[in-house]
Structure formats: structure tokens, C-alpha cells
Amino acid sequence: METSERTTTTRYAGRHRIVDHTAPSLPGYDVVEPIGEGGTGTVWSAVAPDGSTVAIKVVPAVDADDALVELAVLGRIRDPHLVRLHEATTLPSGDVALVLDHLAGGTVGTVVRTRGHLAPGELVTLLSPVSSTVARLHGLGVVHGDLSPDNVLLDLDGRPFVADLGVARIAGADPAGLRGTEGFVAPEVLAGAVPSAASDVHSLGALAWFCLTGEAPGPAVVRGRLAEHVDGLPDELVETVELALRTRPEERPDADALAVAIFESAPPEPVVLARGSDEVGLLTRRIRAAARPAVVGAGVVGATPHRIAVVARTLLPWVAVAAVVTVVVLGALAWTGSRDDARATTTAGTTAATTPRAPGPDGPGASPDARRSRGGADPRSLVDAPQRDPTALVQALADARSVAWSAGVAARLVEVDAPRSPALARDTEVLAAVQRARQRYVGLAFTVRDAEVVARRGVIVTIRTRIDTGAHVVRGPAGEVARPPAAGAPVLLDVVHTDSGWRVHDVREA
Template sequence: MDTFSHGGGVNGPPDIAHHDPVRCLGSGAQGQVWLMAPRDGSPPVAAKFVGPPGAPESGSSNGEPPRHNESYITQEWRLLTHFRHEHLIPLRQLVRDARGGQVLLMEHAAGGSLAQIVRERGPLSVGEAVTVLTPMGQVLAFLHGRGAVHGDVSPGNILLSAAGKPFLADFGFARMLGQEAQKVSGTPGFYSPGDMERSDASDVYALASVGWFLLTGRPAPPTRERLPMGTFVPEVPAELVAALEAGLLDDAFQRPSAAAFAQAVFRSAKAVPVALGNAVHPSVLPELMTRHEIHGKADRKRAKVFSFGWFRRKVRPSWRSAARGARPGSGMGMMWESRLGTVRRSRTKRVWVNGMLAIASVAVLGGALLTVSTLRGATRVESEPNDAGAVKLTTDARYSMEWAVGLPSEIMKGLKDQDPVKALQALAWTRSYALSNADEELLARINAPGSATLAADSVIVESLKEQGHSLSGLDIRISEASTDSLESLRSGGDSGSASDPATIAVRATITTSAFAELDGSGALVHRQAEEQLQQLKIIMTRVAERWAITEILDGG
């Protein structure tokens, strides 16, 4: 986020425990970014928050509603924890400030944003532009190959480290595969008004416009008003001009993929480090490795180390091509079906898998949707205990909440809530996050030990890991929840009483978002395109003084 992309005043820093504010790094319509110094002496971090500290989270600046009632901060946190790439801004933690507002802590990119650099020192050279555009094309290809769209690629959202390494940041407008498509929007001048929705093609247009901005100091004008690049930068190679013009085509389907764009830019000219000396805050100058312009043979050799160390010629296939290659009838359910056909004892596993997926409201089996009504009573079937791969927890570890420190603070608070309805909200969110990241330890924390749901989740995670697959866009939400009286399940022991039961049932409407299953290369295996709603009864039990899921039944 940068003042280049949005207007807005500075309302003051967030009040974060154990951190002191240093200075404001950027301010805009979505919020602010402040440099914060940890009191333990560790490196400073960039703290991003929406609106004035403590203000309620809102939708986008063009009036769109929040995505699944999540803030844009939470959306950005989910994407950055789901994907890892050397040119995605490193994430530290999601916390709440003293006023209750969510704050995203990220690595401080001391070189600043491209908007700041161009504003302070003027346009970049051709070689410097190649240094930035190539890795940005690569990271977009990485995201597109996994069904994610950034949605607001702009000079204010591309940051540089003190060494001049570029990072893509600000994922508040991002969309993951399975989430509903949004109308195209973003920073003026860096999206095509003719695009119908945010897509990989709209990201490519934005990056090409960033390239135009880096070389000329202004965004690319509309096609009919755009003069040839050589009018402004006579020394620009024809190959680079061709790459930028292809990315700026009005027809989204004619634009190159992000991977092809990155390769074309890389071949067009030699990359050189971005000179930052005249463009950064004075306090950053001692950290810089690219303080001066490049002159002479020694500096050219140094430039080679900088450039080629970050660039990769091999990139993931684009989402478009991956989607075309998706096989009908494949997916998570297909894995269970194949096991049933070869190993008889897997029938019990199938029952647990279907019981697990009931809370996700949908199971895919050979391409057909299985709702919980077809699984009535399935979770009551006994199975042989299977401790393979189970996460073992000591008594002390069960009571500790250190495992939840990395989760959003509101989720951590919900997991500890003694109200089973509020706890279920947090459990459902954590479960979708854990399944998306194949996190066995998280699943072991939110499901009761030895429960049907833990067995089901373990099978899912094991199978995802075995196949090298992952889930994208999965979001489980709870609504219209109320508790049932379960006199027969109440316990008067140490963990419960008649007035404070150890086991309880919660009837709720479970909404599962559209989601996708991807293989190891990011290719689409199966996509559940529509939301699913079901009425379920969730049996919960007290484990280590908090609620955990035990069993899922038909709520009808």
C-alpha cells in the first residue's frame, strides 16, 4: 500500500503490545502501514491495518461487500499463509491492536515501493525495469497456476528490500480459486476498464502498465491515446516494447500469460540492480546494497549476481491451461473410490471421510455430490482404531494454547470461548484453514481425541499429502446455531455438570464455499463451483477446558 495508489490521511499508529511506532510507511483508502519496532530488539516490521486503528473492517473502496464477512486483512493473511514464494512479501503474524482492530505484521521492505522510488528519483532504466518486471511476472504465474488472482498489481504494491529484491504485497483484493469472481477494480491506470472481472489476464495488464510507468513515470494511457514507447524512451528495446504492448491489449484473451510475459521481458534486455540511494528514507541508507548507479565492469558483474539469482525460466502452468486439463469425475472423492475398489478395509475409511465432509456440506465421489442425507447414521459406524500418523499430545500440551498463536486473534479467542456456539464458529474456520494447509496438528487440536471427525480429517490429510494435492478457497461458515439439551450425554465429572455439560449438541446451518482441489503443479483436479448449505447436528465435547468436535449428524 502506498500514497501513490490511494488518498487518505494519517490517523496515527496502531497500539500493538511490545511494539513502538517508528513512522508511517503509507496511507490510503483501505488503511495505513506503519513501521513498528519490537521492544525485544528484533528487526522492525511493517504493520498494516484497515482504516483508523480499531475501526470495523469494511468492504472495498468501490462498495463491494466483505468476502464471506472476512476483512481484507484476514483475506490477505489467508493467502500469504497458504502460498509461499520468494517474491511474496514475507508474513510475520496477524494480531489485534489495543482498540480491537486487526493488524497484519509483515517483513519491512526497506527499499520502499516502486511508486515512492519513481516519485523520488524519476523513471527507471531499461535494465532496472527488467529487474522488477521479471520476478513479478514469475510470482504472478505462481499465483495464477494455483488459481489465485492478485487483483491490484500497481507501483504502490510492489516493494523492494534494502538489497533491491522485489516483493508483491497488498492482497486485500486477491481472490483464490473457488471464491466468487469480483468486478475489476484497483488502482486507476493499472486495470483495464474493459475487463469484466479480476482475472489472471487483468493481473498481466496491470503488470504491463507498471512496466510502462517504470519507464515513463506515468501509467499506460488507453490504447487509442497511447503514443509509441519510443517517443518517451528511445533506448527501449523492441522486444520489451512488444511485451508491454501485448500485456496492454484490450482483449483479455489475447494477452500473454504471466509466465510468457516474464520470459519475454527477461530476454529483452540485461537486468541491473535498482539504484535506491536517492529514493529511500535516510534511516535506510546504511542498509542499502544498491545505493549507486551502475558504472564500470565491476558493477556490471555485481548486477549479474543480483539479477540472475532471482529469475527462473521455469514457471508453473497458467490457471487457464490447467483448468482446460481438469478431468471430469476426478477429485478427492475419486481417491476414496479407487481405494474401495482395491482394499476392502477402506470401506470403513470411506464412511469416516463422508462423515467428515458432512460439516463441509459436500463430498465428491466419482464426480457426484453426496449430501449428509445420503450418509444418515454413517458417523455411528464403528471402525478399527488407526493411530498411524496421529498427532500425540501430552497433557500439558493439550491445555496450552501456544499452537493457536499464529491464528487470527479473534479465532484464538473463539477457540477458548466457553459458549459452544461461539466456539463452533472458530472451530469451523480453523478446520477449513487446517484442511487447506494439510495441517494435522491443528486438526488434532480442534477434534476430540479418538473421535470420528478426527479419524475422518486424518484420512483426508493423509490422502492429500499422498497425492500431493491441496485445497483452495475452502471456507466453512456457521449460522442459525443453537444448542440442544443432551441429558443423556451430560457428565457430572471433573469436566462437566448438569448446568455445565461436558458434551453438547449444536444444531446449525453449515455453509461451505465453492472450493477447488489442485495437484502438486497447481493444475485443477476438481472444482466445486457452488456454495452448499446443510442442516447438521454437531456433537461437541469439552477437552482441556475448551470445546472440540466429536461427531457430525444429520440435523433433520
């Protein structure tokens, strides 16, 4: 990819220099027009070889390190509310070009500036998932550093996506003068402190204030109470926003708790988008398709995991969320899908009498890193693993899966599932529902009983396997629930060899 002539005009956004570009040239891509300038580069809309619309962000060489941060984060995590990276190219000039999702709904800043402010229910629809995504970044040790109205993008259905990770920093790294966007920076960062997860939470609170009032919040000593600026706000929402804006970082909630508090503060409402000066009467998908699955007992009949996750997120009260998550997780946890096993669970209020022993360093559930430290090669890295020892390969994938579920960090699913695969999309949705229900899995381990290769279709190898789930504890707001061991039903595991090794592409009934 090359860029043609560039002007020498430069200006600054935060600490990042913006260099004006003429249209970039990338074989196979038809560049259409410039669509904006973010904290780390000029952004153009383009048509990809497959006909889809993408965004191409050209980051100047002087900020190439920031592009590498964005690459590292976007290559590690697949989150339903994080802008997706398609490919990246280093240009001969040293500039870096990132091909990203194009979000045609504009930015939260555009919507608010056009309409004046958002309704409380719209704020819930926007900011609760954004806060959850930020919590996942924090779980990776990544601080965004510039959460602001123009760094939250929208699709045409009103769904929010966190963007501009080029200004992010890895926890413990030199902040190098990072200041973010004026009006949305935590007071301790303005005073010279290192940006942190708590400063991101302050920015989320400032974003909420902006959405509700149309203006960034001023300093605490002069801005007054949120209820003084907007009439009729729910008390819970006012308290949540002001808690996030506390001057002392230790008094703010973490991002995950903020997501839950925002969700519980008001009923979600569809988001009315804006384009230029015209409002677009499109609604979010929060009620579509997922709104009417038939609920039978503790299960959900006729709903895909994606739909169940949407129901759990937007429609059901939190008591019902726990029941839905129990069914979904037990059905998907060990790639078994046994509905009888899913229903064989204690009630959410039962306290476990004993806690099962956590898996030892050599047993099921031991991390792949632990296995490698004992001198054995990770089967996922062996090109001929399915032929050499399919049981060892599936066990390594199952071990990585238990680590992801036990940690409750969706980013760790990249150690199990292939990028942009059906398995990753499904697992991310289900684990997100678990996180929103504030549940954790303690002592979770899987044991592969048998595995054999039964088919090869192009790059996909199909393994028939049975995976048992060991006894473990589900820990949540209502206490601890002991789960007995469960034998796994046969499943077909489609695996594919990626740049990172063997990963799961999909799971099907045997």
C-alpha cells in the same frame, strides 16, 4: 493489541475507506512512525520484540473482510517475493492489525518518481520475479486486483515484493466494485467486468510501461507505441509490454509466460534505489555469491540450492537452466541428494518413448485428500504419528510433495514443509527454478521404503528414512524426458508439529 484515539477523518483509496489512526499499541512492539497508507489500511513501522523492524498495518473494521483475504493468502503461500505475514490480531474495535515484513527500500513508485524512469535491465530484475509471484497467486485461484507501483515494495538490495493482498479476491467471488489504482486497471474491469488473472497481467504491463516511461499508460487509442516514448528499448521488451497491454484479455499472455518473456527481453541489471530525493547506490544480489560456482558436467559444485536457483534465474541462458534444474531437482526431489542419480538422466532433447502410468488412487502419490476420502485419517493430523507409524507419516508427507511437484505450484508446499523452515525456503527456490524452466513432472510418485524415529530435540522429531522415486516424465519446451525409477539413499527427516499438523522442518544426510 489496541489502538488509542482515532480521528474521524476518512478518505478513500479505490473502493477501500482509509481511517486515520493514531499510533497503534501492541505489547512488545515499539511503534516508530507512520510509513504510508495502502489500499486497505494505515501502515506503521515498529520494532519487534526480537529487535527487528516490522510493519504494522491497521485495517479498519469496515474492511475487515479484506484483511481476512490477506490473512488467507499469506497464511497459505510462502513465496520469496511476497511480503511475509508475522502475526495478526483482531482489535476490540473490530479493526484488524497485521504485522508484516518491513521493506526499507521503499516502493517502485518512489524509485520511478524520483529518478524519472528505470533502465530496461532494471525492469527485468524487478518485474520478472513479480510476474512469477503473481502467477503463483493465480495458481491458488487468487486475483491480486491492484498491481500498481506503490504495491510493489523493495528491500535495500533492490529485491521486489508484492504487497497489499487485502484488495485481492478469490476467483469467482463478488468483486464488490473493485477498481484498483487509476491508470493500472484493465479496460474490461473499468467497463464493469469481473477482475481476472488476465486483468492482473494488464496491470503488470501497465507497471512495466510506468517503470520505463515514468507515466502510467493511457488508453490504447491515444497512448501510441512504447518505442515512441522511450528510445533504444529492445524490440523484444517493447513487444512483451504491449502484448500484456492488449485490450482483449484473451490476447494477453498468462503471468508465468510474461515473467519468462520479460526475463528474455534484456540482460538483468542492478536496481538503483531511491530514498526521498536521494538515490541510494545499492545493488541487487543477483550476482553476489551465486555468480561463481564451478560448473562440472551437468552439475553445479559448491553451490547451495538457493544459489543454484539464483544462477538459473539471473545468469545462465535457458539451455543451461534446464541442465541446472535437472541436477537440483533430482538431488532434492525425494529428499535423497544422490549425485549419481542426478547425473543418470537423458538429454533435454530426448522424447520419451512411453509415459509411465500415473499413480492410482491407492498407490504412492495418491493425495492425502484421496486417502482421507477412503476413511483413513491423514497421519499428518495425528499428534502421535511419529510414534504410532513413522512410515505412514513420511508417506503422507511424500504424497503431498508429489502433488506439489506434479502441479508445479509452490503454494502447495505448505502441505509438506513447516512455515519459515529451511525445507520450505529450499523447496520454494528449487520449484521456482523448475517453473522458470517451464518444466512439469508427470506421473511422479514416491514410495517410503522404511522409516524409524532416531532422535527427539525439543519440538523436532528426527526420522531416518529411505524414499524411492518412481518412473515419471519431465515435460518441457524441448519435449518429454523419461526418468527411470530411482532408489533413495537414507536421509534424516526433521519433522515438527504445526497448527496444520506434522510438516518437514529440514532434511539432512544420514
